[in-house]
Amino acid sequence: MRPDLIRLHILAAVERHGSMAGAASELRYTPSAVSQQIRKLEMELHATLVDRHPKGVRLTAAGHLVVRRVQAIDHQLDALSADLEELQRGYTGTVRFGVFPTFAAALLPDVVIGLRTAYPRIRLAVHSSRISPLRELLDEHQLDLALTWDYPWNQTPDADVVRRELLFDPTVLIVAADHPLARVDHIDLADVAAEEWIVRAGGHPTAELLFRCAHAAGFAPKIAIEVSDYQETQAMVAAGLGITLCPRLAAHQLRGDVVVKRLAGPIPTRRICSARIRDAEFTTAAQRLEGILQTVVDDYSAI
Template sequence: MTAAAEAAGYSVSAISQQIRKLELEAGVPLLHRHSRGIFLTDAGRATVEHAERMRGQITSLQHSLDDIIGLRAGALRMGTFPTAGSSLLPAAINRFRKEHPFVELTVRSFRKAPLLAMLSRREISMSLLWEYPWSRIDHPNLDLIHLMDDPTDLVVSHTHPMADRDSVSVSELVNEMWVVRAERHPVMEAIIRASNKVGFEPKVAYEANDYQEAQAMVAVGLGVALVPRLALSVQRSDVKVIRLKGIVPRRRIMLARLADGVSNPADLAMVKMLIEAAQGFGAGGQPTS
């Protein structure tokens, strides 16, 4: 008892009181007090064995927490949409895996609606999203960070009469046939809004399921296309990208997180890296040197 008091920094009487309180809670004597000294009862030995195991588990827990805090363990689950996954996101992932190789990173790529649903179900802790001026992300349970603006460019065949131009105005595209994204993709809305400002209805020649397919159809002269600049990170050699003059819709690239979510170190590290990766792309949606 004296040794225990010295180790814990208490008086002998205080230790004795704590032992008696523990015995009352256990409902059985833990110590056998004898003229020759104090000995553990069977219940006392069982209590000590469990206490030693608990102390080891608490120590192990502290080591695990230290690893998570120090980004030597843990997990990060996030989402993205395809064009960000092929352009902006890889730079952040590459850096994250180099600096935090022991954090388990998983990424799921979908369109906007499934990503918002996964955020709501807490299947992911953050996601890259996009919005246009007429289609804002309006979810009160999300915190949004505006990472960058993604301009819209014109893509034409390398044999197109405008292929040698550096820029084109939308009003010059009145008679063009268009390659658009299928299923009323938002880029079609961007084309309609841009064309309506100068008074024409776009004539659709082909509905593509992705931007690579759209580029292929443009390359063979089926039509021209409006494409967000991030979607042109992989550009075919037989198409030409031309800047659009005037007021052209551009989408905003956003990072969404749950407003009531708990920020862990892995989340905060990825947020910082995504912000810096977006800055590296510059305002025009292209990587800067």
């Protein structure tokens, strides 16, 4: 039988005061009630805990051993209360965070450093993936917070998800450093109608971005090559095989033999949001992370 915690604390009070009466006064019991609780505790532990004598009581070696354990339990409970308070205040805990590769390569280090600096006891568990797997992990409650991105034409309402807009990532043009456009300050899409283009393969949204922009500018883009990622895209651009459109964030790690050019006119931008499941717990630690995210993207936007 496990000992009753209240009776353990009664024994500790007896040890503090050296008498049943003193413990009774502290705990607002009668001395006889204290004595009865001690006897029940002795039965539970199968040990004699106090020596009773005419002038009071004295704890036995077993009694002192029990009180030391009670004190250790009290310290652990105090530590538990402190830990829970820290968790509720958002200074500890683990946040499971999903990011997509272009954000991870460009801004995730700043997010991690910012979080560690401001809240060093919050642990960040990062999962980097494309958007669809991240959404599945959110649905399965395996992520607390994830980043998503979309364009105006594929933004769909979702009652199950709470989104917070963090950044509107502008569309930029990447050309080879020796391309004539590299020396032009303002480029309109109509000016590049005759160029060949390099696009992301597999129906990537940036390919649709190019076709929509080209259609609005009155031309059909000539696709030279389809590639699998942005670093490969830059290599093809550097080799003079074409030019490309991409989000500015995707051009964060730029080769020395290509340049980024801003486009004139109303060009669609990529919206980046933080996302969480509406009915899932949104811990204070996760809220702290979202605040750090906003600071990092604000600093990036100001550049």
